[in-house]
Amino acid sequence: MPQPVPRPTRRTVVLAGAGAAAAVVGPAVAARAAEGAPGDLQPYASYWYPDSFPSGTPGPGITWRSLKDWRAEDDADLAFNAATVPLARRFTPVAVNRSARARQARIQALVSFEHTAGNPSQGAATADYYALTHWAYLDELVFWGGSAGEGLILAPNAPVVDAAHRNGVPVLGTVFLPPTAWGGELRWTRDLVRRDALGRFPLAVKLVEVAVAHGFDGWFVNAETDGGDAALGADMLAFVRDLKARSEAAGLRVTWYDAMTVGGSVGWQGALNERNRDFFRSADSMFVDFRWSGDRLAASGELAERLGRDRYELWAGVDVEAHGWDSSVDWDAIVPRDGAHIVSYGLYRPEWTRNQLPAGRTPGQFHAADDRFWTGRSLDPSQPDTDGWRAPATVVADRSTVDRLPFATSFNTGHGLRWYEGGEVTSAAEWNHLGLQDRLPGRRWVVRSGGRRPAVAFDFADAWRGGSSLLVDGDFDAPATVELHATRLPLSRSTVVELTHRADAGTVTVELAVALREPAEPGEPVPYTYIPAGTLRAGGSGWTTATLRLNALSGTVRSLGVRLTAEGRATWRLGALAVRDTAAARRPGAPARLRVTASATGDAGTSLRFAWRRAPGAVRHYELHRVLPGGSRRFLGGTCGNAFFVPALKPEGGERAARFEIRAVDELYTASAPASTVHHW
Template identity: 60%
Template sequence: MNPTRRHILLTATAAALTGPTTPAHARPRSGTLPPHTPYWFPDSLPPGTPPAGVTWRSLARWRPEDDADLPFNTSTVPLANRFPTGLRQARISALVSFAPTSGNPSQGAPTADVYAFTHWAYLDELVFWGGSSGEGLVVAPSAPVVDAAHRNGVPVLGTVFLPPTAYGGRLEWTRDLVRRARDGRFPLADQLVRVARTHRFDGWFVNAETGGGDRGLGTDMRDFIAYLKARGRPHGLRVTWYDAMTTTGDIDWRNELDDRNAAFFRAADSMFVNFNWTRSGLRSSGELAERLGRDRYELWAGVDVEARGRDTPVDWDAIAPPGGAPHVTSYGFYRPEWTWKSAPRDDPAAFHARDDRFWLESDGTWRAPAAVVADRSTLTALPFATTFNTGHGLGWWEEGRRVSDRPWSHLGLQDRLPARRDRSVRFDFADAWRGGSSLLVDADTDTVGLFTARLPLSPATVVELTHRADPGASPVRAELAVTVAGHTSYLPVPEPGPGWTTAVLRIGGTDGRRGGTIDALGIRLRGSRVRWRLGRLAVRDAAPAAPARPGTPAVTASAVAPDGTAALRVTWPASRSRGVRHYVLHQSLSGGGTRFLGGTCGHAYYVPALIRPAGEAVTRIEVRAVDELYASSAPAPFLFHWPRKDT
């Protein structure tokens, strides 16, 4: 094993607020528990008491009806269909630790300092990595991550992590997991399926590294994996096995597929091969997979980038040989959030620059994923729109007006974004049309490719672009590049005014009279030293009506902090309209206007710090539904009554 993998054992983090929840009009208690992403032990708990901020839970005893945090932890975005833009051979799985196991907020956080991953087009599977012997071993992915991944067609797996004994692993936890019922069922496999279906994610990554087992335990684990796969398959769930335990029941990282671990590969959907593989070992692994009647690309060759990122030495030719030879296996990136961990804090632009280099730019030693695997697109139906929102920012804008100057993050609000970007095109966080960012072109440039698509084209199809030139920038002429049936047409875009300008371009005449398909969208810019922003791009036929407003919201718990701000748990019935993308919450201000509080794809939101205007006894808050074109519903308001100081 690689020594750097010992960083996988996450430790407990800062304590969360504790205390029972209370109705909005009751006297607040000592605090309101913020909802957190859930984690469990299989059944038995560690001895002693949990660290501060950690809650020990048994998966065997979990029931959805008893889970007060469930409304905040349920994904609502279905897994999108997508298509490859080129030949598909090798694929990519990524094991990512978005946050520590405990204390991970369910609904984003009031900071922009997060791993706001955007390169979904290159992933076939995301593993929400976590777990430790001091917190919990079974980790469900957070709803915002699942929503963002699903919008881009990427399935997300939770983690079952049984750590080495040297790092607190206990063999009883492995035995708890694979315990059989009298009728032969595996109760905790059924619970894992229940958790994934209830939270609406896509399966489990099982990593058994606790030593001391015997052949009987190895047989039980193999049967457990096969049962978990069979029980999850009707619901679209998948299982990935990590190369650690062998059929003997002990731990022996094989670094290849062989007769010691092939039984687990046959039982699972795919296998993550440990990091110390060799060129010959990967070749024999792919050959054995095919002799077993399996796809060689169901093997993920582990690449540990946690410590060194792009400086990690990798035998790239062992996975994807040069000269057009078939790929040998797929890629398994371990901890690519190195790009975030090694970036300057609280600088989202610097993070995205590093992340773009990791995924898009090759050099003498680093072979970027974009150079090897085909990207995928989910642009197959209308309407489609994007405001180039990355899911975090240093403020929040609506129709070009800044309505919050607070940092924020919530990946569920992230848009579908261009897959391939060069250095002249970047996300910028100083100005936006909606959300926290816009797409900035800052260079002498010609054509900027944006999206590969299979969007239906009719005589009524239009494209809307909201754009602007930065103050003092050189004049720029913009044209919309539309590719239909292999032919690209360039449609002039009216020059922007002093601020954001929306242009509506009818493109149905491109090939819409015969009923065609939009294959690609881009921008051609003419000018020197361009500084031009794209704040919104939308493709639609008829403009739909605004969505229906949600049902009446309710505050299910509240507490006032010593600084005078209030924390609220808010839930509401879903809008009756189809095509609702997400919901946003605003605080009404006494002098007119609103302050953005947050947004979510679900029907519950935690407001961590509601600011009380001086002397205000009652604060009005509004919830709106937002559709795929970013049209907002009428508000669904509710009132929060601030407690009197003598109560």
């Protein structure tokens, strides 16, 4: 067995650079089931060593793999790990406050969603998950991980990539060569940059093949194993140049981490300088280690420009893993309030918002913390805080991808306590799967009122579809306008907006807020026009869908929201919002050839792998149901791909066989006719 690596103190983690913490992201994963048990079919996110393995044998639940030997056609889990949602284009509306800037600093996030090994490919049966939703402020997501005992090269799993792409955010996998204090071995660096007989870099080819096959956007290269010499430094630089050239041809990108220098040794510079500038010039961007200072960042930005590069292609590392919004950061060295931004910044481990909560945390508690992290203490980006935490909403202008019809959202955050369809529970099990996440309001939460401000939040106690809905609750003494989506939606005479909503307390008069132009200046209110959408009373008919015609308006919808009027205490729930042209509505085509591709039975039940032929036309995702004795359907899960894994199924009601159905779901959540199959017990 490999010798255990001693766990350093927090101080040594920071001093060793960001990559060091990736080596230990929590306790060892649970052992996988014995041969022939259902757990053997569970697909996991892909990870590899460049070539050679550590001494000894892998720990429980860990499989050692060589990237050199990987081939897409031999990867039995690739269908479960391949993202399918294309990277959406984004636009930048007029900023909601005067401090947020466009075309200056950008934000990168390094997130560890799970362990390197044992990270399920398609979500899991728990709502306790880092369900990132504040995509509007991100420009790059790094799927952070890798460790000496599990694997060093980590490919993002499909749900994360699909959710990010839906919001226009590229996702990078991680190449992590750990410090020797974390079990790193210099031979792994040499494995990565080894040339073939013709002088080529085979693993640069493999990295591009992996990214293309898995559907993500490139690599974050972090070489932190010390002991190298000038020859190794030259090989690494040549490798990065080759990887960049191949990545550029494939539409991918490369980010370099400030660790290894051109001399081959590891020396975290905390700056762009002569020891790492050739790596920066050979990549698309560089993460600047935490050792930066105001003077170093200023000099780095100037050097980037002298090299003919954009200073905002430098990400100054901001470590929030331990203290979140209480982290001590010299913000003026990166994003001063009274001048142009110096460089961009990279948030290291923002999943602190989940991890800092106590055991038994709920999705609602997580989102309350996450909203505070990204928006600020005010929880309203139109009223930015001026305290010590400089929340992203106060620094960078938000972006949106809502630029074409049809558009719909059910305010599904990608995890939940149950699954709902049409307001009814079709699965009582907890779940998470970010690929099923909707496009959510980017500005959380802009509320304009002449009176008391109601609370706005995602709520998991009830939903119209998915796992959550939007809840507005307060003691009203004046109308309140809640801004929802920045848009670029073209209007026609057949365009309608549908609101599916209900009152849970009090009586609420609802109006749709539509803006056909943006504010003249950042920080000014959106100029809305209001369209009546009905008056709802608690205890009434439950969920109601109001269909509102916009044929009195023309042009392009720039923003959507709602105005609520009530007297005293009131609670209003929005389950879905859709904008569509009635002339274009049609049911999506159905998938075909649903089949069980593998099964395994153990004490917990039978696990199945499913596959099907993709439906024709545009598909948002697929939903798999089990048809129960008596004809009702139970939701088993959904995915954007065309393969799915279901664990631990058992016969019900004395059935001899179980029937399953797969449906394609379009952007308006209209489901196709099903394809079905039967599994005999």
